Amino acid sequence: MLETVGYLIGTAGASGFSSKSTAEQVTDLCPDLRPITAIITGATSGIGAETARVLAKRGARLVLPARSFKAAEETKGRILAEFPGSEIIVMGLDLSKLDSVRRFVTEFESLNLPLNLLINNAGKFSYDHGVTEDRIEMTFATNYLGHFLLTKLLLKKMIESAKTSGVQGRIVNVSSSIHTWFSGDMIHYLALITKNKSEYDGTRAYALSKLANVLHTKELARRLREMEANVTANCVHPGIVRTRLTRDREGLITDLVFFLASKLLKTIPQAAATSCYVATDPRLENVNGKYFSDCNEASASKLGSSSAEAARLWAASETMVSTPW
Numbered sequence: 001m002l003e004t005v006g007y008l009i010g011t012a013g014a015s016g017f018s019s020k021s022t023a024e025q026v027t028d029l030c031p032d033l034r035p036i037t038a039i040i041t042g043a044t045s046g047i048g049a050e051t052a053r054v055l056a057k058r059g060a061r062l063v064l065p066a067r068s069f070k071a072a073e074e075t076k077g078r079i080l081a082e083f084p085g086s087e088i089i090v091m092g093l094d095l096s097k098l099d100s101v102r103r104f105v106t107e108f109e110s111l112n113l114p115l116n117l118l119i120n121n122a123g124k125f126s127y128d129h130g131v132t133e134d135r136i137e138m139t140f141a142t143n144y145l146g147h148f149l150l151t152k153l154l155l156k157k158m159i160e161s162a163k164t165s166g167v168q169g170r171i172v173n174v175s176s177s178i179h180t181w182f183s184g185d186m187i188h189y190l191a192l193i194t195k196n197k198s199e200y201d202g203t204r205a206y207a208l209s210k211l212a213n214v215l216h217t218k219e220l221a222r223r224l225r226e227m228e229a230n231v232t233a234n235c236v237h238p239g240i241v242r243t244r245l246t247r248d249r250e251g252l253i254t255d256l257v258f259f260l261a262s263k264l265l266k267t268i269p270q271a272a273a274t275s276c277y278v279a280t281d282p283r284l285e286n287v288n289g290k291y292f293s294d295c296n297e298a299s300a301s302k303l304g305s306s307s308a309e310a311a312r313l314w315a316a317s318e319t320m321v322s323t324p325w
Contacts, residue, residue, distance in 0.1 A: 023275075030282065031282060034061075039154070076088045076090055098321055114161035116167055145320060148317045158231050159227070170284075182303070217235035234284070
């Protein structure tokens with residue numbers, strides 16, 4: 001009860017920030033980001049677009065991958081109108097297609113740019129069942145597996161950039177508190193909903209993908225420590241906010257639910273705050289493998305905290321990205 005009250009009134013946590021803090025506020029004292037190159041997925045709208053805008057304001061060079069060049073160019077145009085000196089590169093990427101991820105990484109590497117910051121923000125929620133060309137359930141593929149492969153392929157570049165620049169690299173995975181809604185055998189349920197449409201439940205599939213983001217962060221952080229890489233990986237819950245994530249189901253019921261929950265909703269600048277905080281705050285140097293909510297460290301679910309489950313998911317993911325499942 002006290003936690004809910006604190007959320008509603010915006011009580012500051014140990015970081016000095018709260019549910020009411022905005023992305024601009026939490027980056028007010030961050031270092032000059034002009035030496036930083038950042039890739040932000042899902043930056044054409046919502047939380048991703050605000051994250052990109054604020055990081056551009058602080059000087060970062062942005063790479064915006066997107067399925068729609070038009071939408072990405074519009075985002076770029078809005079940022080340049082506000083911050084004319086920004087350097088923004090638009091590139092093609094469809095996270096639901098593993099070949100598209102591989103092409104993006106090859107094209108990015110051809111630019112000979114460093115990579116200091118990777119924000120895996122893109123997300124999809126769908127009430128309707130779908131399977132990708134790689135034969136993976138669509139929500140899991142878009143929200144998690146595409147980001148898993150993207151991070152895996154970019155990791156060498158991030159480690160090299162950190163070594164050359166002396167600036168610690170940061171990977172930020174955007175998850176959700178809805179990851180706590182999933183229980184059971186993740187791999188079994190994924191196989192079930194990939195192969196059997198009648199077993200599909202949109203909310204449970206989304207919760208599965210967000211749990212996978214949390215576990216990916218945990219195992220990635222462990223591997224980075226083992227490699228003694230100057231790169232960290234952390235995970236964030238942005239809060240409840242209405243964005244285009246619900247674009248598959250607009251209408252009276254959706255409108256009513258969001259109206260009734262309006263007191264719990266964050267604005268988009270507030271929802272982007274935790275990603276920006278974890279990406280830039282100097283106090284988080286060497287903080288690795290943690291879960292953040294409202295710009296403060298929080299606790300993931302019991303399943304999301306399992307090292308064994310994180311290792312199991314990683315092994316399954318390696319198989320999925322290397323061979324058709």
